[in-house]
Amino acid sequence: MNHRNMGDPLTTRAAKQRRNRAWLRWVPAVAAPAVIAAGVLVGSIPARAGDALADKTPADVLALLAGHNAHTFSGTIEQASELGLPELPATGPSSGAASDDPAASAIEMLTGEHTARVFMDGKAKVRIQVVDRFAERNIIRRDNDVWFYSSKDNSTAHLTLPAHARDLPLEDPALPGTSPESATPEGSMVPPTPQDLAAKFLAKADSTTAVSVGPDVQVAGRAAYNLVLEPRTGGTLVGMIAIAVDGETGMPLSVEVTARGAGEPAFRTGFTSLSLDAPDAALFNFVPPPGSTVEELQFQHPAHPSTGPGVPGYPGAHTDPEQLAAGIKDKAGSYLAGTGWETVVELPAESGAGAKLGTALAQNPLLSQAAVVVPGGRLLSSALFNVLLTDDGRVFAGMVPADRLQATSSAP
Amino acid sequence: MSAVAGPRGAGMSLLLSEIAVLFRRRRTWALLLALAAIPVLIAVAVRVSSAVPPGRGPAFLDRITQNGLFVAFTAMLVSVPLFLPLTVGVVAGDTIAGEANLGTLRYLLVAPAGRVRLLLVKYAGALAFCLAAPLTVALAGAAIGAALFPVGPVTLLSGDVIEPPEAVLRLLLISAYLAVSLAGLSAIGLFLSTLTVVPVGAMAATVVLSVVSQVLDQLPQLEWLHPWLFSHYWLGFGDLLRQPVLWDSFASNALLQAGYVAVFGALAYGRFVTKDVLS
Secondary structure (H helix, E strand, C coil): CCCCCCCCCCCCHHHHHHHHHHHHHCHHHHHHHHHHHHHHHHHHCCCCCCCCCCCCCHHHHHHHHHCCCCCEEEEEEEEEECCCCCCCCCCCCCCCHHHCCHHHHHHHHHCEEEEEEEEEECCCEEEEEEEECCEEEEEEEECCEEEEEECCCCEEEEEECCHHHCCCCCCCCCCCCCCHHHHCCCCCCCCCCHHHHHHHHHHCCCCCEEEEEEEEEEECCEEEEEEEEEECCCCCCEEEEEEEEECCCCCEEEEEEEECCCCCCCEEEEEEEEECCCCCHHHHCCCCCCCCEEEEECCCCCCCCCCCCCCCCCCCCCCCHHHHHHHHHCCCCCEEECCHHHCEEEECHHHCHHHHHHHHHHHCHHHHHHEEEECCEEEEECCCCEEEEECCCCEEEECCCHHHHHHHHHCC | CCCCCCHHHHHHHHHHHHHHHHHHCHHHHHHHHHHHHHHHHHHHHHHHCCCCCCCCCCCCHHHCCCCCCHHHHHHHHHHCCCHHHHHHHHHHHHHHHHHHHHCCHHHHHHCCCCHHHHHHHHHHHHHHHHHHHHHHHHHHHHHHHHHHCCCCCEECCCCCEECHHHHHHHHHHHHHHHHHHHHHHHHHHHHHHHHCCCHHHHHHHHHHHHHHHHHHCCCHHHCCCHHHCCCCCHHHHHHHHCCCCCCHHHHHHHHHHHHHHHHHHHHHHHHHHHCCCCC
């Protein structure tokens, strides 16, 4: 308020009146932030569903989830993780470095935040767009044709699925890491969708897991059951997994993974918007843009994982270590210790995985900083999983504490 | 201003004369010309140099040789962090302080216009410049690109291809996005302009704030603050180059800018109507 004229002998009654009313003029300046703050507060309170969902037992929700048949939708998925891994620089307007080596690309997908748009019209028409700043990575499938496009270097890759794979979903949750998707060229990786993750974690939901249904949640404006999986063993880093199951369709809408003893989820992926209408058919017609280099990829059937559709030389072509572990599980020479949540995967030195991972670590300064030297090797540690690279070239990975990996590695 | 016109007509004619004065000023022309020089510089540099490998320099730079329309996209990307806020800061910081400095403010207030209306008219003038500035970059970029390079279908970030007319439509959309982006900064400039009679002070403070906001947006330690910074969505216009267009950032940006306009508009109102106008 202005008191510059205070004490001025010429102060008139009108001026005094004006000054007395002056505080009124500041009311909007106080009200505007107050209204905004109130709006934010109201917006942050989760909206209650109009109708509460009917109570269901965990078994009912599991059945609803297993029977879900929503394969036609368009939506936006956001993924956020705080695993304690170094955040690789987000793909900015000029940075192409993050995708230059596949291991870094995999880590990039695991850390920080990512947004992807997913369009599906039945299982055979899919388009996934990973939204980066001034860049985009696309996977488009239309029946037997699968296109990969990266705007960063204007590169296209094409894969023709054989006729018998016509009805094969692009991302078959039953074959993690072995879907044709893992044949993506470097830099074209997509974050796992809630469907992928839900399927993967449900596969573990056996007697070693306590399954319960928590209070209903709201995801992407839809009321959903909150299916909670808790490992019964203390030998894993995973404390709790919450899967939001759409009350109407049974579709998994979000997956949250919380580390043991942590309050906030270390990893979260879920829809922020979802529409069950069929997307525009033109979205699935992809023609390589002019000037783009097109690379033809060879399809290898996922039923023969030993011949491996996983891209040789690209150990990071799997989006998470769980998937990595599952993907290499069947390959000759790998070895598993422990069961269920305590599974430890070992890759022997002959597989060359250790050497590749070692190279990736050596090449990426951020990664090599994150890998701590421990007795017997180097350890890449995060809130939900650990990877141990032994001095003799073997790799151990699992969602278990680091000492468990070390014990396994030193066991005869 | 016609004396017989009602208060509404008076406001309208005040607005028109404000916009006419603004765009007749030599300084406004100089600012717009400086903005138009950005795409020209980029286009000439690319024309005389060897091919740009993909992934180097700002996004789209490598596409320019194949398609001149990308000059406009690149120039807009380049001008967002500094040049656009700089020019808008000059115009918005000058709104009230400039009149006060010239000694014309009290004459404006003697007219039946009233302080609120004057404030609104001044802000509308600044908004007109916010619209003109990115449009200048876009049109100059498209023109110089068409002059120096072939023009053809434009590849969007999603890999889909659109024809040149639709590409021009997207350019206009991006201009609108940037105009909205600069509305909040203009409101801040308007408020700062009511605090002082030295226009350069208000201009500099506005530009400095835009830089500070962008620096804060880069600090991961302040992640909680990022969605509240008025510059947070400035580079989000890339979402208009996807197929289908991703409107999320446009909506978030508009909401954020509306908040800034409300807060700083109210502050400017509080300051300006209680201020003793001495010059």
